[in-house]
Amino acid sequence: MSERQIQLEVLRYDPETDSEPRFQSYAVPCKNEWVVLDALNYVKENLDTTLSYRWSCHMAVCGSCGMMINGEPKLSCKAFIREYSDKIRVEPLANFPIERDLVTVVEDFIAKLTRVKPYLIPKEDKPISAGEFKQTPAELMKYKQYTLCINCMLCYAACPEYALVPDFIGPAAIALAHRYNQDSRDGGRDQRQEVIATDEGVWECSFVGACSEVCPKHVDPAGALQQVKVASTIDWYKEHLMPWVKK
């Protein structure tokens, strides 16, 4: 197993003692197969127990360990050391306030998730005893990719609109609303439109597409946003030009 010494430059910030963030550099002997998270864990265990960061699953599914690595939003558990030079800079996710070191304040994202009503609002009521709602594999495919979001918030860190307009509901939350809108069992689109077909919703997006590029799960929030825009435009035309047609 080959080893390589890297310099890990980590943003440090403790609101109790630091007036502003600073960088601290650690020399870390890395195994070739390591990810950046392994290097951080090496620091925590061997060099500096005061470093704070979030992590858990180490398999890119819990969504805890999103960070800026050399300026790009990444899951640190899936950012392989072998893909970087000997100096790696690690910072907290951009566009979020820093709570401590690599830990960000994420309440804004959680609040936005909640606002878009990300749960099934059934088209028809049906008791459990009546069995499952039938859904064909083709119907499942229509929304499946949007269920894969792990809420890691890399897309918010990459989004230029969110950086400028903090009220923007943002990629992951809108993609999640779209996920339920596209679900054959759901009848809640009108309720979600009130939230997402607004200036703070899809119309804020300028379709840069950075969100889809950084998504570690290949969800395509930019695609979802565009689909919501098209559908909302059709709604508008129907409402204003053909008021006799039901949406």
Added chain:
Amino acid sequence: MEVINTDVAIVGAGGAGLRAAIALAEADPKLRIALISKVYPMRSHTCAAEGGAAGVIKPDDSMDLHFSDTVGGGDWLCDQDVVEYFIHEAPKELLQLEHWGCPWSREPDGSIAVRPFGGMKIKRTWFAADKSGFHILHTLFQTSLKYPSIQRFDEYYTTDLLVDDGRCQGLTAIEIRSGQMKHFQAKAVIIAAGGASRMFPFTTNGAIKTGDGMALAYRAGAPLKDMEFVQYHPTGLPNTGILLTEGCRGEGGILINKNGRRYLQDYGMGPETPVGQPVLKTMELGPRDRLSQAFWHEQKKGNTVSTQWGECVLLDMRHLGEKKINERLPFVRDLASSYLGVDPVKEPVPIRPVVHYMMGGIHTDINAATPLPGLFAAGECACVSINGANRLGSNSLTELLVFGRKAALSAIAYIQSGLSAGSSAALATQAKASESRISALCEKKGGTESIAGLRKQMMDTMEENVGIYRLGDELAAACKKISELRRRYAGIEIHDKSRVYNTDLLQALELGSMLDCAEAVTVGALARTESRGAHQRLDFTERDDQGFLKHSLTYYHPKEPPRLDYLDVVITKSQPGVRDYSGGKK
């Protein structure tokens, strides 16, 4: 100290905690619910479960078959009345999730699809590709957002349960962001805080699985049950311990040794079945304990493949083809390719057994109630005894739902039974003591032990002495060592002096939880002088139904090893018999 008044406090917001919270909110919108977790709900380790959830739904299946698979799979250490309740509730809970939007995989006609799983006689595992736990967790979390009465306390670490008048009446928790201690006054508490497999170095479990919930109940006087039963999952990636789901074998993947032989046929799980046509309950679809034990023997025989990460066998899925792998096992392909550099479409994947699940946990009865009034528990942290000595894959996701809900209903019944108000003064004193204990730990200087150092010694001890096969001498050494580490734990020091998001402190508290749980595991394992399910003794190789058709109960002591007691297993209709995984052939 801020006091937060609530009706039910739930510790843990994974599958079981969220299901409990929703059940409470649905039963009575006026109930005040505090859902407390050291992580945001979607970070909970339920998200890492891959294969699926068992529940009888298809016409060729039956409750009796699910019952006998589960009880035999558990080597008759299951409480059969509880298994009966579990299997009957299972389909309802899985359908409920479907009604909440869970993206279950489907048959062409739109009905629920099921896949084969180890130790199950019939295909009955509902799945959402190979991210079933992830989808269950996110469906529950998203559904929970409908209910304003569920008040979440994300990133709060629970330090102590508060017990007065013989009843659990709340808890103290650190708000991680501020470092402030909060006092939750609750009429009932539900613990749903997950397992403790991080006491082992090589595990599928995420960093958060440190047995905090088990330790909370244990220290408050509720016993831990059957802690010696630790499940090794047979197929983990050798360098990271990342899980490759049993679904790999359910879909037709095979296990071969270095000679290309499907060695499971040599361990009572043959005869060999045709490649790509898995036969239920035999060969690769045997139970996890048997498969992990077969690996151990293959290693002893020198039949394993040497890799830079140790000895392995090979999981070969190439014959499934790219299309099926992409459709049914996309996550597995991604994990093996990314983390090991092996694409299952093109090469067999080296794997080895990895610590995965604690069958043991907080002793609960069929109502998810612990012996401590007011305290309930559900999920991996609990031992309601449906899993016995060896859990069958896909029973635990269902368990979260069935007993998460049951804990909620039992908590409501308990509250409605008319309780006298506890003494707030006594509870406040306890909360204050809890706060002082943490402050003293933070302020202490001149420590002699490092947290990482003690943790490593604990993990090494567990790996070396409490593995797939165990020996009395080694277990005795492990008991002594863990006991010593518990003493030395008093010598740690928290170097991080900030109150804000202090993970040095959290890791110290987590280590304390793990050490307490590890001692229960070692003491239980040493005393169980038989081989049953996942607990295999090289010095006591047979199952001993005369002596050990019993649950072990460990009772906490702050300084001494735990007191050990036993409780009879509940047998209703299935007498202990032979576990037959030979595919019905002799």
